[in-house]
Amino acid sequence: MGDVGAKMVEVWSDADYARATGLLSILGADGLGTDGRAVAEPAPALGADGWRRVHRGMRLIRSLDERMTKLEREGRIGGYAEARGQEASVIAPVAALQETDWVVPAHREGGAALYRGLSVAAYVAQQLGRGDDLAKGRQMPAHPATPRALRFLPASSGVATQLPHAAGLAWAAKIKRDRTVVLAFLGEGATSAEDFHTGVNFAAVFRVPVVFVCVNNGWAMSTPARAQSASETFAVKALAYGMPGVRVDGNDALAVHAATREAVDRARDGGGPTLIETVTYRLGGHNTADDPHLYRDDAEVAAWAARDPLHRLEAWMRAAGILDDEGRRRIEDEVNELIRKAVEAGETAAPLARRSLIEDVYVRPSSVLEEQLAELERIRGARGAG
DSSP states (O other), rough: OSTTTTTOOOSSSSSHHHHHHHOOOBBBBTTTTTOOOOOOSSSSOOHHHHHHHHHHHHHHHHHHHHHHHHHHHHSSSSSOOTTTTOOHHHHHHHHSSSSTEEEEOSSSSHHHHHHHHHOHHHHHHHHHTTOOTTTTOOOTTOOOOGGGGBOOOOOOTTTTTHHHHHHHHHHHHHHTTOOOOEEEEGGGGGGGGGHHHHHHHHHHHTTTEEEEEEEEEEEEEEGGGGTTTOHHHHHHHHHHTTOEEEETTTTTTHHHHHHHHHHHHHHHHHHOOEEEEOOOOOSSSSSOOOGGGGGGGGGHHHHHHHOOHHHHHHHHHHHHHHHOOOHHHHHHHHHHHHHHHHHHHHHSSSSOOOGGGSSSSSSOOOHHHHHHHHHHHHHHHTOOOO
């Protein structure tokens, strides 16, 4: 504060505080406006085709999550982390980006990779760890690798470790004076980690073009959001760092997209970073190894299920005349068929070559690695293994 009696300078306005502690919402649970009236598409517009693409992206990841969870229960994949119930917070933000922008995910944004152009076949291959897996079986379940052209970094289960990377990408864009924006995802639990401070503080000090999307889904593993922070909201933390904070209904795709588009445009025009908190809910477990019934009330889950983001978007699209029941069924059938074919192809694909174990670390694998691989081949051959 400086000398006692010195005039205090307000670093944020009442309006800034209101945005960071309120809840931006456009759609009600019934797909109508919060005042019960039909909602015209908010500016800036995606257009009918754009919203159909958002809807397809949300439907695709919902169907994939349901299918992959069943495969895990059947012992056909090793594990999975779903995004069921928070699809609007995954797809709507990336819909605000340009192809030249970067996405830095946490570990529940596989649907965003699909929206950016990753094929369903590649996504499923990663879950199965078969020979056509882009990551060659080296990533954790639900951590899909992507072609470099998609500008989508590998998923991160190391809590908040991706945030300094996002700030660095954005800093590079600023140094190069291009108009690239970086969109970085994190969970509310990540705000308790050191790298949250490192990434967000750096971004604010150097005013780099990055948008942080904090997906507050209620629970970090078995820890409730209320145990993560004594702050009034997670978005309000942004004000102390010197950037705008926006708190938004994370199950309202229109509101999430509008908030993200505003922040992306601001970043692209040199206005610096923004922290967006999307208030949503993880309907399933933290992953398939987690039993959420041990720490959550079923009534709480039911209350959030009634605010399903996919159903809300579909209700609005019907009211807006850009989706009907036949169109919804067609999309559902299309994505289910894509998933069916991808699983069939993945499960019948050849296994990864054992030599892939020692590739991609050195230009030429060392003699020690070659010896180790030869010994593995000898052991496997002696056992008659394929």
